[in-house]
Amino acid sequence: MESVITDFNEKGFSILQGVLEPETLAAAKSECEALVEALARQRKNDLVQTRHTEPQGKLKI
DSSP, X not given: OHHHHHXXXXXXXXXXXXXXXXXHHHHHHHHHHHHHXXXXXXXXXXXXXXXXXXXXXXXXX
């Protein structure tokens, strides 16, 4: 247990084996992947909308 605490203090995380059931990990992984995909789609949509937006006013230098 001491190495877990040391890892956490030095690296900011610790890896613990066997804490969660494989089904729980699979569900969490699936949710994370869905979130990443949704964020990527949103970013792509934001970029497309930005390209199609007319500039507002004149550029001041």
